[in-house]
Amino acid sequence: MSSSEGTRTEDPAGCLAAMAGTGEVDVVILGAGINGAGLFRDLCAQGVSCLIVDKADFGSGTSAAPSRLIHGGLKYLETGEFGLVAQSTLERNLLLKNAPHYVSPLPTVIPIFSWSKGMLAALRTLFGSTSAPRSRGAILIKIGLMIYDFYGSRNQVMPRHRMVGRRQALSEMPALNPSIVATGTYYDAKISHPERLVLELILDGLQANAASASANYTALAKSADGVLTFQPENGAVFSVRPKLVVNAAGPWIDDVNELLGAPSKMIGGTKGSHILLKHDELVRSLAGRMLYFEADDGRICLVYDYLGLALVGSTDIKADNPDEVRCEPDEVYYLLDSVRTLLPGMAFERDQIVYAYSGIRPLPASDASLPGLISRDHSAPIAEPDRNRPFAVISLVGGKWTTFRGFAEEVADTVLGRLQRSRKVTTQAMPIGGGKDFPADAAARATWLALARSETGIEERRLDQLLSRYGTRALEIAGYEPNGEGHLPDGEGYLLDSGGYSKSEIDYIVRNEFVEHLADIVMRRSTLAISGSLTGRDLQEIATIAGRALGWSAGRLAEEVEAAIVELEGRNLMRLD
Secondary structure, X not given: OOOOOOOOOOOHHHHHXXXXXXXXXXXXXXXXXXXXXXXXXXXXXXXXXEEEEOOOOOOOOHHXXXXXXXXXXXXXXXXXXXXXXXXXXXXXXXXXXXXXXXXXXXXXXXXXXXXXXXXXXXXXXXXXXXXXXXXXXXXXXXXXXXXXXXXXXXXXXXXXXXXXXXXXXXXXOOOOOOOOOEEEEEEEEEEOOXXXXXXXXXXXXXXXXXXXXXXXXXXXXXXXXXXXXXXXXXXXXXXXXXXXXXXXXXXXXXXXXXXXXXXXXXXXXXXXXXXXXXXXXXXXXXXXXXXXXXXXXXXEEEEEEEOOEEEEEOOOEEOOOHHHOOOOHHHHHHHHHHHHHHOOOOOOOHHHEEXXXXXXXXXXXXXXXXXXXXXXXXXXXXXXXXXXEOOEEEEOEEOOHHHHXXXXXHHHHHXXXXXXXXXXXXXXXXXXXXXXXXXXXXXXXXXXXXXXXXXXXXXXXXXXXXXXXXHHHHHHHHOOOHHHOOOOOOXXXXXXXXXXXXHHHHHHHHHHOOOOOHHHHHHHHOOOOOOXXXXXXXXXXXXXXXXXXXXXXXXXXXXXXXXXXXXXXXXXXXXXX
16 A cells, blocks of 8 residues: 655744755745746755745646646647647656546547638748638648647557547537537546646655745745845745745746846736536536637637536636736636537526636747737746846746646756756656556556555545545545544535535645645635535635634634635635525
8 A cells, every 4th residue: 555655744834944044045946836846846856955935825826727738739730839749748648647646638529610721821820920720621630630649659648539520520429510520539638636736746845855845925025135035924034045046936927037136028928717617418418528629719719527517718818917817707708609609509608607717828928919829838048147146047938737847857957057966866757746656547446445445444435536636645634633533434524515525634634735725725725616516604614624723713714714705706706605
């Protein structure tokens, strides 16, 4: 029986205090989204002491607002970014192996409405045109899927593409617009718990290197004379003197560089919004597949089953204020209208929305006329030290969820070179968090569950649920006894409404996973909010558990509940019954 035992979460404040006491650290990473967390884990594994800091919660910015896909970037073929497609397909395949608890294959269907359209437009785009192809025909899509299969052949774990004509396509998915002439099906992947994967990368880094530390809800207050001073939301100011700084602040990169004395204009982001619909008919029709389609204006949209809901996305609008981003009414209309056109026999209404979210993609500054033509590739420009700033600043510009490991490896090698150290281990085959020793197939899963039941005495149904949520860390959570009390049997001590989350499970999360606010629990440590299962009375119960663990006063507890409600109902369009 194996689990992620020994994760060092019991005294994060002590680790940080030790670092602040000496004032010395090799690398400070500003921003704990997916790129910052991936780099933190890589550098920690090489023996580099790191401090990763975020002004909000870990994984709460752009990294919490993706389409929840782990994909190779089929669309990037049109803009000639073949190297990015090659890297993305490889990293997708590696994540299927290294994070199998959260990343799984996703059959993807492209509805096709013509045979030959788009060829000349695609060639113009490939050679630098600023207009995107429209109405991509079957011939063009066939060529693209063949190239995509070729790039995805390294560490291949999924089938190659197939194409079928109209009659077979409509028999397989009758709800599609009957104007189609064919469909193409290929395989990408989806991620069920992206925010938890960010957290697990940080936990893995802390476990790998006792000289490293992390801090959320901690703002960079000052940079002077080679010293960075931080102000935690709850806690004393502390300072460190890094040898090198990595700016992984995503859409806030230019703001952070200004504070560091390395002014820049690197980011020109676009906004992506998504909605989740309670639409059982659509979910049944999808049958585990994603529809990847072109909206009337030429933008690419998608819809697939995410936790039993229909996730519809995404918009692609130029935007530059990540602090105020939300899914606006016109974006809701655009997304609903797009799926109505694709699936004309189904009804799509605003009252089916149970959750919405939006984020700014931290893309490189660009003068492209269309957001879809801005490169999704990454770079890491360096601001060299000067007389007022003795450390270099490496900024992580662009990038995408799928390629975080490869991007981290590139930047880690740059950091190691500057520190005159060598790489000790590659992360290419390194499992992430609960992906370690995760059962590879149904038979292995059954064996794991049987052994876990023997060890814990907990029913296999409950263990299976925890295994899907936490990977092999489920064993640690299943055996957790809050406040020395015995583990409550399955069916007792559970939240009243919310998807089989137990009170002891919530208590474990609060005490072991860097929780500072109620929203951290319901929006990022769990899928309670995004799955639409959260209710007002469960929110209150979760707040009570968190307040007891963290010593909140009655006033603080009430403030946390109110703040969570305002955010969920205002920005995420939830209706908390």
